[in-house]
Amino acid sequence: MDAVIFDLDGVLIDSEQVWDEVRRAFTAAHGGTWFPEATRAVQGMSTPEWAAYLVDEVGVRLTAEEASAGVIAEMQKAYADHLPVIPGAVEAVRAVAARYPIAIASSAPLVLIEVFLEVTGLPVPVAISSESCAAGKPSPDVYLEAAARLGVSASSCYAVEDSTNGLKAALAAGMTVLAVPNPHFPPDPEVLAQVRVLSSIADLPDALA
Numbered sequence: 001m002d003a004v005i006f007d008l009d010g011v012l013i014d015s016e017q018v019w020d021e022v023r024r025a026f027t028a029a030h031g032g033t034w035f036p037e038a039t040r041a042v043q044g045m046s047t048p049e050w051a052a053y054l055v056d057e058v059g060v061r062l063t064a065e066e067a068s069a070g071v072i073a074e075m076q077k078a079y080a081d082h083l084p085v086i087p088g089a090v091e092a093v094r095a096v097a098a099r100y101p102i103a104i105a106s107s108a109p110l111v112l113i114e115v116f117l118e119v120t121g122l123p124v125p126v127a128i129s130s131e132s133c134a135a136g137k138p139s140p141d142v143y144l145e146a147a148a149r150l151g152v153s154a155s156s157c158y159a160v161e162d163s164t165n166g167l168k169a170a171l172a173a174g175m176t177v178l179a180v181p182n183p184h185f186p187p188d189p190e191v192l193a194q195v196r197v198l199s200s201i202a203d204l205p206d207a208l209a
Contacts, residue, residue, distance in 0.1 A: 001100070001156055001157065001158055001176065001208075002100070002101070002150075002152040002153070002156040002157065003100055003101040003102065003103065003147065003150050003152045003156065003157045003158070004096050004100045004101075004102050004103075004157065004158045004159075004160065004208065005102070005103045005104070005105050005143060005146045005147065005150075005157050005158070005159050005160070005170075005175070006093065006102065006103070006104050006105070006159075006160045007104075007105065007106055007159075007160060007161045007162060007163075007166050008104055008106035008108050008113060008116060009106065009107065009108055009162075010162035010163055010166075010180075010182040010185075011086070011089070011160055011161065011162050011180055011201060012085065012086060012089040012090075012093065012104075012116065012201070013083060013084050013085050013086060013089070013116060014084040014085075014086050015084055015108075016043065016162075016163070016182055016184055016185055017184050018075065018078050018084065019075065020039050022071055022074045022075055022078060023038075023042065023050075023054070023071060025074070026054075026060070026067070026070055026071050026074060027054060027058050027059075027060055030060045030061055030062055030067070030070075031059060031060065031061035032054065032058040032059035032060040032061070033058065033059055034058060035058075038053075038057070038058055039185070040164070040185065041053065041057075043107075043163050043164070043165055043166075043185065044107050044130075044136055044137030044138060044163060044164075044165030044166055044169065045107060045130075045136045045137070045165075046107060046129075046130035046131045046133065046135065046136030046142075047068050047072070047107075047109045047129070047130075047131040048064065048068070048131060049135070049136050050068075050136075051064040051065070051067045051068035051071070052064045054067045054071075055067055068109075072109055072111065072112070075112055076111070076112070076115070079112065079115050083115065083116065083119050085116075085119075085120065086201055087202070088200060088201055088202030089201045089202075090120050090122060091202070092201050092202055092204045092205055093120075093122050093124070094122065094123075095204075095205040096204060096205055096208060097122075097123055097124075099208070100158075100208075101125070101126075101150050101152070102123075102124055102125070102126075103124065103125070103126035103127065103128065103146040103147075103149065103150055104124055104126070104127040104128065104146070105128050105130075105142040105143050105145070105146040105159070106127075106128070106129055106130070106142070107129070107130045107136050107137055107142070107166075108129060109129055109131050110127070110129040110131065110132070113127050113129060114127075125150075126146055126149045126150055128142050128145050128146045128149065129142070130142040132145075133145055136165075137163075137165040137166050137168065137169035138164075138165040138166075138168035138169045138172065139169060139172070140154075140169050140170070140172035140173035140174075141169075142169065143157075143159060143169055143170050143172075143173035143175060144173050147173070147175075154173045154174045154175055155174045155175070157173075157175045157176070158175065158176050158177075158178060158208065159173070159175040159176070159177045159178070160177075160178050160179075160180065160201070160204060161177060161178075161179055161180075161195075162179065162180050162181060162182040162187070163182055163185060163187055164187040164188040164191050167179055167187055167191045167192070167194075167195060168191060171191075171194060171195070176196075177194070177195040177196070178195065178196050178197075178198055178204065178207060179192055179195045179196065179197045179198065180197075180198050180199075180200065180201050180204075181197065
C-alpha cells in the first residue's frame with residue numbers, strides 16, 4: 001500500500017453533531033423545516049449539494065449560496081469556541097504519516113479543513129474538499145482526486161471513514177477501507193460488512209502495521 005487518506009468529520013474531529021445542530025438552527029431561523037431524514041441525507045454531500053438541499057428540500061428561504069455562506073460562518077464560530085478533536089486522532093495521524101504519504105478527503109469546505117490543520121499542526125500535504133469535485137460522497141470523486149494529487153493509484157490506498165456515504169465513496173474508489181463507525185450516526189451494517197472495522201482511531205497505526 002502506498003498512502004493513507006483520511007476523512008475529517010467523524011474520523012478526526014467529532015463534528016457531525018455540530019454540523020447537525022448548526023444546520024437545524026439555521027433552517028429554523030430561515031423559514032425551513034428540518035425533518036429526521038435530512039440529517040443522514042446531507043452527510044457526505046459537498047457544500048454546493050447540501051446548500052441546494054437546504055433550499056430545495058428543507059425550505060430555507062435563501063439562495064443556495066447564501067445558505068452555504070451562513071452555515072459555514074456558524075461552523076467557524078463553533079470551531080473558534082471549541083474544535084472537537086477526537087481523542088487519539090492527532091497522535092494516530094502523526095504515527096501514520098511517519099510511514100505513509102497521507103491526505104485528507106473531506107466533504108467539509110476547505111476553509112474548515114484549514115482550521116483543523118492550523119489548530120493541530122498536522123503535516124498533511126494534500127487536503128481536498130469535495131466542494132472542488134463534480135460530486136460529493138458517496139461518489140468517489142474526492143478520494144480519486146486525493147490519490148491523484150499524492151501521485152498514487154487509488155487501489156493502493158487505505159481510506160479511513162466513519163459514515164455510510166463516506167464508506168461507499170471510498171469503496172467506489174477501489175480503496176482498502178477501514179471504518180471507525182460514528183457512534184452518533186452509525187453506518188449501514190451492510191456497508192460495514194464490506195470493510196475492516198476499528199473501535200477507535202487510536203487503533204489505526206497498529207491496524208496498518
